[in-house]
Amino acid sequence: MRILLVEDDPTVRSFVLKGLKEAGHNVDQADNGKDGLYLAIGEKYDIIILDRMLPGGIDGLNILETLRGQKNNTPVLLLSALSDVDDRVDGLRAGGDDYVTKPFAFSELLARVEALGRRGHNESAPETSLTVGDLTLDLLSREVRRDGQKIDLQPREFRLLEFLVRHAGQVVTRTMLLEKVWDYHFDPQTNVIDVHVSRLRQKVDKPFETAIIHTVRNAGYILRPTQD
């Protein structure tokens, strides 16, 4: 993916830059709002990562608002040292697609960037079923089959699996699951998500030869379809 990174802190910038490049992305960078805006308007990106606070008059929100004002719908992920709920709401209201607060784990940022990039692509007609490898989800009847065998899932488990399937091949973090599957924005204190994922695994992976849901150390989970 072609990514624009606008961040003024040199350490954070080079850290993110390096990580994104290692993950195989093509990254342009800017260390101030003016250059960032110039690049964001002039070039075509798959995703833009914007620091909210930038020196020199033009900050992340200004860039975002300008872009949206020009009907530019490139997915934007905001980075911010403000973790206040209101700041988050402000950011999303201004047209941001996701919000990551500093300090963050790179794996969290990468997972969200890739999820956003993916979302930009499959905005096609609404599907009625999802298939990855030998797993099929019928979105209308809410039926799940793997290898032709029916799997009984609770509604929430279905939504969890659906999210993993939609992001097949990508790492999804626990916070992403909590936010996107449960729509919760608080700190659950314990490993609630892990327990739910392990329950899902009991049903989706245990009865079969190969596992498709994998744990990624220090990051989260990934659903990788069986290769045949």
Add this chain to the structure above:
Amino acid sequence: MAEERTPLYRRLSRRHLFRLPLLHSRNGKRRWPIRSAGINFALGYGVLFLISATLFLSFIWWSSTNLLNDHVRAFIETDAQELRHRWGHGGAPALSEAINDRLEQNIDDDALYLLIDRHGRRMAGNLPGWPVAVKKMNHFYELTIRRYTFTTPAQFKAYTLPHGFKLIVGHDIRGRTLLSTVITRTLIWCAVMISLLAVGGALVVRDLFRRMVGSIARTASAVANGDLNHRIALTGSETDLVAETVNTMLDRINRLMEGVRQVSNAIAHDLRTPITRARNQLEEAFFSATSPDELRTAVDRAIGDLDHITGIFEALLRIAQIEAGARRSAFTTVNLNQLLSNMAELYEASAEDAGLSLALDVTPLPSLFGDERMLQQALANLLDNAIKFSPPNSMLTLSAHPVMAGTAPGSGAEKKPQGLEISVRDQGPGMNDADILRAHERFFRAESARNTPGSGLGLSLVQAVTSLHHGRLTLTQANPGLKVTLFLPLLPEAERTGRSTTPAETTP
């Protein structure tokens, strides 16, 4: 420096209470230049007093001159009547004699007469000549005339007599001048007295105001200088309203300051520990790691510690934010039944994983006006504690019921609920009374909780969230275990939002 040190209330009084700048205009509009409330009060009072005194004295003037005039006119009429009578008896000579008699007997020297004949010759009387202004007969005139060396006001009436004779009967009304002088003098004296009273009153009122404001200002400046325990003394006067409000405000500031102090102490103690741990780990790895794996493990652990520190920061900030009351903006109508069942669903898996069963005991609840996210966070903290401290194979109960206003159960079916109670109960070790009292303090963890994960901020946040909703957090021994109850009142705001609330039903 010395100027800086003048107490606040002094500076206040000098600058604001007694400022008398020139009339200055703002937007071309003239503004009253006197700022002192005391002086304005006294001035207003004085002016009012002066106006009423003038009105009063004018009335007296008007009614007494009227009385005087009536009196004089009646006298003139009867006198003239009698003189004409004389003429009837003895003609001009008798009349002249009568006039002369009267003038002689008139000690006050205020009677005026003039008798002239057909040719205008003066026959008798003390008027030097016929006044030019007197043209009509049988008509009262009021004129100023010259007498001897002075002028004086007088009332006249002229009468015609037979054979072309004419008679004027008049009266010197110099007494009225006297009265007017007396009244004017009284008025002047009144003005002087009132001015004195006004000035005196201004001083007294100013002093009163100054004392009232001074006591508040003294307290404020004491507080500004750091003495937060200073309070305004109540005097029973009208200013008590202000005093009480300010005192309440000071209490709140004091509590907030206490909170800040607690937090800074806590940061000093409780954040140092994980920071030290992270630092030591990194340092040790730096000096003595022999393999990349060892180094990686150490760094990994340090990252874990840093995440823990970030978590503490976030929790502290969130608590501070809630306590500052800034989060009311996020209040909406919350469907608690849904919130509770969703939370139970989320945590049920964790409970089961720990060998516990989570029971949900919830009756239909009225919707609450509150901060959904914060309520979720509070419940999450309670459920986390319950799961964390429970022994395997025990039971957790999440229950919630509406609370009726002071009625026996069963009889409140038609009553509106006054609030609702949400409680989390476990069958763990519980807490002793001393610990229960301290449980909501920041960073407090009971001795027995030392080897469970956590930072002692969970219940502090629950407390803050409960206060944000004007509720009450209570911890009770459940023998075995602990029961944590949140009472949340149904605020009138919920009604004002106009959104419908689920009708409350009570269980039999």
